[in-house]
Amino acid sequence: MAGTRLPGRTYNQDHVPRTYTRGKRRVSIYWTWSYPWEANRNPAELDNRFSTMTEVRRVAWPAYEGTEWDEMNFLQGIAGTLELFHRSTLDFQKAAAEATGHPVAVFQRIDQAGYRLPIDERILADTDTLLVFGLDHLVSEQEASTEEIAAIREWLKREDTCLLIGPHHDVGFTADMRQRQMEYKHHGDELVPRQQRFGMYTRSLMKALDVPVVNQFGLRPAVVRGTKEIAPLTINKDLDTLGLLDGVTTFNFHLHLPHYAVTSGEGSSVRVLTRQPVDLERPHPFTAEGNREFNSFLWLPPADTRAGHILMADSTIFTTLFGGTESLGNFWRNVARM
Numbered sequence: 001m002a003g004t005r006l007p008g009r010t011y012n013q014d015h016v017p018r019t020y021t022r023g024k025r026r027v028s029i030y031w032t033w034s035y036p037w038e039a040n041r042n043p044a045e046l047d048n049r050f051s052t053m054t055e056v057r058r059v060a061w062p063a064y065e066g067t068e069w070d071e072m073n074f075l076q077g078i079a080g081t082l083e084l085f086h087r088s089t090l091d092f093q094k095a096a097a098e099a100t101g102h103p104v105a106v107f108q109r110i111d112q113a114g115y116r117l118p119i120d121e122r123i124l125a126d127t128d129t130l131l132v133f134g135l136d137h138l139v140s141e142q143e144a145s146t147e148e149i150a151a152i153r154e155w156l157k158r159e160d161t162c163l164l165i166g167p168h169h170d171v172g173f174t175a176d177m178r179q180r181q182m183e184y185k186h187h188g189d190e191l192v193p194r195q196q197r198f199g200m201y202t203r204s205l206m207k208a209l210d211v212p213v214v215n216q217f218g219l220r221p222a223v224v225r226g227t228k229e230i231a232p233l234t235i236n237k238d239l240d241t242l243g244l245l246d247g248v249t250t251f252n253f254h255l256h257l258p259h260y261a262v263t264s265g266e267g268s269s270v271r272v273l274t275r276q277p278v279d280l281e282r283p284h285p286f287t288a289e290g291n292r293e294f295n296s297f298l299w300l301p302p303a304d305t306r307a308g309h310i311l312m313a314d315s316t317i318f319t320t321l322f323g324g325t326e327s328l329g330n331f332w333r334n335v336a337r338m
Helices: 035-039 053-060 078-088 090-100 146-155 177-187 200-208 326-337
Strands: 027-034 105-110 129-134 162-167 213-219 257-262 271-277 293-300 309-313
Touching: 027 035, 027 090, 035 078, 035 105, 053 078, 078 090, 090 326, 129 200, 146 200, 162 200, 177 213, 200 213, 213 293
Parallel strands: 027 105, 027 129, 129 162, 162 309, 257 293
Antiparallel strands: 213 257, 271 293, 293 309
């Protein structure tokens, strides 16, 4: 039987604004990277770069040995890995579009063709929920400009807006080589170097918006004993007054997730909605300090002049590169509908 025929794909076009529909949110994704900078990294560099597609094929063999992944049909360098990230959000984009009636707009800070797009009214005017995926390496020095911060602050004054900030992991931040090796052995992903630090753009955004959180480490989630299934989340249902976690028990299994450490003390504006049990069988400085779970999903309700919501969740939760479940689909729809 013939497979489902996919719609035709377009490329290299200007964004067509979506018309506001009451009760139907317009969702946008913003990748914080400079695609050219990331793709042009020297593969001889050991740290702070994405894998080449050739490295992915070697480690994930034989998952990418079909002809659709060969040099005739797919990019083999670092650009190929970046495209895997783009492809991996398609299921989320489909689920969000079905839930809202609007297509998901996808933007990049600097795209494949070299076009630079800061976050401004071109993105914000027809967006109700903005997902900022922090997958820029720190060394690429992507920072939110004064103009971007002002635009986002103004946008967040609009009722029912939602900014989801998703800085990825910070692996090997120390100069201690033994600790870097311990972190590497803990997550166990051969494609992640001993040092891989993400998220300068999202960190600058959090600082400017007074979000007292920092992304730390790359932690391997625990699994249900005797299986490969990720251990259920610890959910603070009493704090989830928006119902974002209705029908949700787990996210997806990713080998190195960030701990969103809350840096403010008592009376913090941050509500920790979920914590993820961490793999205790693999030593790590985080667990050596007695920690058994890490913060994985946070909410900052509207406050003062900010009428919009701020959420924090890792970008990989919105991809299918690392598997997907009914629970994850429920989470996607909850976020899309808010």
